[in-house]
Amino acid sequence: MTDAKKQAALDYHSQPFPGKLSVEITKPTSSAKHLALAYSPGVAEPCREIARDPENAYLYTGKGNLVAVISDGSAILGLGNLGPRASKPVMEGKGVLFKRFAGINSVDIEVDAESPQAFIDTVSRIAGTWGGINLEDIKAPECFEIERTLIEQCDIPVFHDDQHGTAIVTAAGMLNALEIAGKPIDQARIVCLGAGSAAIACMKLLVSCGARTENIYMLDRKGVIHSGRSDLNEYKAMFATETALRTLDEAIDGADVFVGLSGPNLLSAEQLGRMAASPIVFACSNPDPEIHPDLAHETRDDVIMATGRSDFPNQVNNVLGFPFIFRGALDVRATRINEEMKLAAVYALRDLAREPVPQAVLEAYEVDALEYGRGYIIPTPMDARLLDRVASAVARAAVDSGVARRPFPPHYPLTRVEDVYGG
Ligand SMILES: O=C([O-])CC(=O)C(=O)O
Numbered sequence: 253m254t255d256a257k258k259q260a261a262l263d264y265h266s267q268p269f270p271g272k273l274s275v276e277i278t279k280p281t282s283s284a285k286h287l288a289l290a291y292s293p294g295v296a297e298p299c300r301e302i303a304r305d306p307e308n309a310y311l312y313t314g315k316g317n318l319v320a321v322i323s324d325g326s327a328i329l330g331l332g333n334l335g336p337r338a339s340k341p342v343m344e345g346k347g348v349l350f351k352r353f354a355g356i357n358s359v360d361i362e363v364d365a366e367s368p369q370a371f372i373d374t375v376s377r378i379a380g381t382w383g384g385i386n387l388e389d390i391k392a393p394e395c396f397e398i399e400r401t402l403i404e405q406c407d408i409p410v411f412h413d414d415q416h417g418t419a420i421v422t423a424a425g426m427l428n429a430l431e432i433a434g435k436p437i438d439q440a441r442i443v444c445l446g447a448g449s450a451a452i453a454c455m456k457l458l459v460s461c462g463a464r465t466e467n468i469y470m471l472d473r474k475g476v477i478h479s480g481r482s483d484l485n486e487y488k489a490m491f492a493t494e495t496a497l498r499t500l501d502e503a504i505d506g507a508d509v510f511v512g513l514s515g516p517n518l519l520s521a522e523q524l525g526r527m528a529a530s531p532i533v534f535a536c537s538n539p540d541p542e543i544h545p546d547l548a549h550e551t552r553d554d555v556i557m558a559t560g561r562s563d564f565p566n567q568v569n570n571v572l573g574f575p576f577i578f579r580g581a582l583d584v585r586a587t588r589i590n591e592e593m594k595l596a597a598v599y600a601l602r603d604l605a606r607e608p609v610p611q612a613v614l615e616a617y618e619v620d621a622l623e624y625g626r627g628y629i630i631p632t633p634m635d636a637r638l639l640d641r642v643a644s645a646v647a648r649a650a651v652d653s654g655v656a657r658r659p660f661p662p663h664y665p666l667t668r669v670e671d672v673y674g675g
C-alpha cells in the first residue's frame with residue numbers, strides 16, 4: 253500500500269471516533285415505565301422464564317442473532333502471531349461485516365490464552381448466551397483441536413472462519429475458474445502454498461468437490477509435503493504425496509492451479525510463467541498476495557487471477573461466506589455447521605456468479621460491466637442477492653441434514669438485512 257493509503261486506513265479507524273462498531277438500543281427507554289420494564293423490576297420476568305426453560309433465551313434476549321467473534325491473535329490475517337490486542341481491528345471488522353451484510357449482531361472477544369485448553373475453557377464457559385461462535389485467526393495446528401472440542405461441547409454453531417469460510421469461497425471460485433479454463437477438477441494439478449488452517453481446509457473441500465489428493469502438492473515452510481517426511485502433524489500428513497518434487501520451483505512446473513494461503517510475494521513471475529495454459533492463481537494471503545495481480549497479468553494474459561482483497565477483481569475472501577452461513581444457521585437454530593451446509597454454500601456462491609450482475613453492484617464497483625468469465629468468477633461482497641441465496645441454501649441444508657431445531661424460516665427469502673427478524 254502507498255503511504256497515503258496506509259494513512260487513510262489509520263484515519264478510517266481513528267476518526268471521528270476510535271473503532272468501527274457501536275451498540276444500539278432496540279426498545280423504548282424514554283420514561284420511568286420503560287426503565288421498569290427494561291430493568292428492575294421487569295427484567296426479572298424474562299430471567300425467571302429462561303431459568304425455567306433455557307430455550308426462552310431465544311425469545312427474551314438477543315442470543316438468537318448474536319455471534320461472538322473470538323480470537324487469540326495467534327495468526328492474524330497473513331501477518332502472523334501479533335497477539336490478542338493487535339487482532340482487535342480484524343475482529344471488530346468481522347463484526348462490521350456480520351452486521352452490514354447479514355444483520356447479525358456481533359461482539360469481538362480477544363483471549364489471552366496460555367494454552368489451547370485455556371482458550372477452549374474460556375470459550376466453552378461463555379458459549380451458552382450466544383447464538384453462534386466464529387473462531388478467527390487462530391494458528392494451526394492448535395485451531396483444529398480447539399474447533400473440534402468446542403463443537404463437541406457447545407450446542408450452537410462453532411465455525412472456524414479461516415478454515416471453512418475461506419474454503420467455501422475458494423471452492424466456489426475454483427469450480428467456476430476451472431470451468432472457464434476448461435480444466436476438469438479431477439485432472440487439475442494443484443499447488444497449495446501454505447499448510448495452515450485455511451490451506452488444509454481448502455484442499456479438503458476441493459477434494460469433496462472432486463479434486464484428487466494425489467494431484468495436490470501442498471507446501472509448508474520446509475517445501476513439498478511428501479510421504480518421505482517424518483516431521484508432519486496428522487493434518488499435513490493427509491496431504492503427503494508420493495513424489496520426488498521438493499520445492500515450489502519444482503512443483504509449479506506445468507501446474508494448473510496455484511492456491512496461496514501463505515505470505516506476500518512468494519510466487520515469482522518466472523514461476524507463474526512455467527504453469528500450464530490458462531493457469532488459475534488464487535493468491536489469497538492478506539493483505540499482500542503471493543503475487544501481485546498487476547505482475548501476474550503482465551506475465552501472462554491467459555491467467556485467471558484472484559486475491560483476498562477488496563481492491564482487485566475476483567475477491568476470494570471469507571466475507572462472502574461467514575455472514576450468510578451464520579444467517580442461515582441461526583435462523584433454523586442449527587446445532588452445528590455441517591458438511592452439507594458448507595457444500596450448499598459453495599454451490600450457492602458458484603451458481604450466483606453465473607447470473608447477470610445487478611446495476612447496484614456495477615455502481616458500487618464503479619464499472620460498466622461484470623460478466624461471468626476470467627475477470628468475474630465469484631460474486632462481489634456488495635451483491636445484495638448473497639443474503640438470500642447463501643442463507644437459504646444453508647438453512648435448507650441444515651433442515652434436510654437434521655441439525656436444525658427450527659423449520660425452514662417462513663420469512664425467507666430475505667431481500668434486505670432490515671428483514672432478518674421477519675415481518
Ligand atoms: O480477514 C480477511 O480479510 C480474511 C481472513 O479471514 C484472513 O485473512 O484471516
Ligand SMILES: [Mg+2]
Nearest residue numbers: 329388389414
Ligand atoms: Mg481470518
